[in-house]
Amino acid sequence: MKLFKTSLGSMIIIFITSVLMDCAGIKSTSHIEKECRLSLTDHHATKETVALYYNLKKISGSKILFGQQDATSSGYGWNDTTGRCDIKEVCGSNPAFYSWDFMDFTQTNTDNSFAEKKIRHLTEAAYNRGGVNSYCWHFCNPVTNKSFYDTTITVKYILPGGSYHKVYTDKLKLIANYANTLRGKKNELIPVIFRPFHEFDGNWFWWGQRFCTKEEFMQLYRFTIIYLRDSLHVHNFIYAFSPDCNYQTESKYLERYPGDSYVDIIGTDNYFNFRKDEVNLDNAYLKLKIISDYAIKTNKVAALTETGQRLITDSLWFTQKLLKVVKNYPNPPKLAYMAVWRNNINEYWTPPPGHPAVNDFIKFTKDTFVIMENTLPSMYKIN
Numbered sequence: 001m002k003l004f005k006t007s008l009g010s011m012i013i014i015f016i017t018s019v020l021m022d023c024a025g026i027k028s029t030s031h032i033e034k035e036c037r038l039s040l041t042d043h044h045a046t047k048e049t050v051a052l053y054y055n056l057k058k059i060s061g062s063k064i065l066f067g068q069q070d071a072t073s074s075g076y077g078w079n080d081t082t083g084r085c086d087i088k089e090v091c092g093s094n095p096a097f098y099s100w101d102f103m104d105f106t107q108t109n110t111d112n113s114f115a116e117k118k119i120r121h122l123t124e125a126a127y128n129r130g131g132v133n134s135y136c137w138h139f140c141n142p143v144t145n146k147s148f149y150d151t152t153i154t155v156k157y158i159l160p161g162g163s164y165h166k167v168y169t170d171k172l173k174l175i176a177n178y179a180n181t182l183r184g185k186k187n188e189l190i191p192v193i194f195r196p197f198h199e200f201d202g203n204w205f206w207w208g209q210r211f212c213t214k215e216e217f218m219q220l221y222r223f224t225i226i227y228l229r230d231s232l233h234v235h236n237f238i239y240a241f242s243p244d245c246n247y248q249t250e251s252k253y254l255e256r257y258p259g260d261s262y263v264d265i266i267g268t269d270n271y272f273n274f275r276k277d278e279v280n281l282d283n284a285y286l287k288l289k290i291i292s293d294y295a296i297k298t299n300k301v302a303a304l305t306e307t308g309q310r311l312i313t314d315s316l317w318f319t320q321k322l323l324k325v326v327k328n329y330p331n332p333p334k335l336a337y338m339a340v341w342r343n344n345i346n347e348y349w350t351p352p353p354g355h356p357a358v359n360d361f362i363k364f365t366k367d368t369f370v371i372m373e374n375t376l377p378s379m380y381k382i383n
Helices: 002-023 029-039 047-059 086-091 113-128 165-179 214-231 281-297 317-328 358-365
Strands: 064-069 097-101 132-136 192-195 237-241 265-269 301-307 337-340
Touching: 029 047, 047 237, 047 301, 064 132, 086 358, 097 113, 097 337, 113 132, 165 214, 192 265, 214 237, 265 281, 281 301, 281 317, 317 358
Parallel strands: 064 097, 064 337, 097 132, 132 192, 192 237, 237 265, 265 301, 301 337
Antiparallel strands: none
C-alpha cells in the first residue's frame, strides 16, 4: 500500500510539473522529442536519430559542423583500415562530420565484404567518438552494371512496374540490412544521414536531369524513402536532398523536389562557385541563403553537403572563401554542416602536412564557429 501511494504521488508530481512547464512555455524533453519526431520523414525514427536531428537544428546558425568524405578511410598517399586521418594529422582533431558511400558494398559481381567491413568499422568508430555520419550513393547503373557515369536510360526501368525494379529493390535490401545492423556501443542503431541521387540537376549520373523526367525522378526519390522506411523498417535514417548548384531561385531549386514529407535536410553541392578560376562568393552565398531560408520556412535543416577546392590552389581558401560565405556575410545562412570531398592517393581537398594552406586550415578549424570532433557537443541526446 505504501508503494502504491508513493507511485501515485510521483505520478501526480510529474503531471503537475508537466502542466506547469507547459503553462510557462517550457517544453519537456519528451515533448521536444515528440515534436521533432513528427517533423521527420520517419515518425518512427529511433530516439538517437531524433536527437541528432534536434541537435543539427539547434546548431544551425550559431555554429557549423565540418567534415569530409572518407576522412578516416583514405588520405593523400594512403588507404587503410587504421582510422588515421589527414585532418587530424594537420590540425590535431578529427572532423565532426563524416561522409561515406553505399557504393562500397552494393556493386554487382564484386566481393564487397572487405569494403563493407571497413566502412562499418569506421562509421561505428566515428559514432562512438560522438561524430555524425552521412552516406551518399554513387550507384552503379543497375540496368547495365556499369559505372554510375553510364547514362544509359535507367530510372523508368527501376520504378515499380519496370523491368529492373527487382534489381533496384534488391540493392535497397542490402542498404537496409546494413543500416539495421549498424550498432553503437550499447547496441543502439547508429543514425545516418542518407543522401540519395545527389547532383541530379547535372548530366553526369544516370539519374541526371537529361535521363529522366521530373515525375520519374520524384517518384524514384519517394519510392526509395517509402520502401526503406515502411517495407524494410529502416528507422535510423535522416533523408537529405542535394542538387548541384544549378539554381538561382527557390523555384528552380525545388524543380525536382519530391515534397516536404520526403525530405529532412535541404542541401546543395557546390564546387563551382568556390573554384579558383570561377570563384563567385556572392553567388555561393545566394544559393546557401536560398536553402537556408527554405529550411527555416519548412522547419528543416540546411547543409552544404559537398564542396571544396581540388588541390587547394588558394592557400587562404578555407578562411577567406569557405568560412567567409558560411559565417561572415551579412545575414549568413543557417547551416548545420559542411563537408569537403575525399583525399586519396593522388589528390586532396584538405591540405597534407607541408602544404601552403596548412596554417590557414588550422586557423579555420580553430575558429569558434567551426565544430570539430574536439569541440563537438553531445549530438545523440536532447538536453
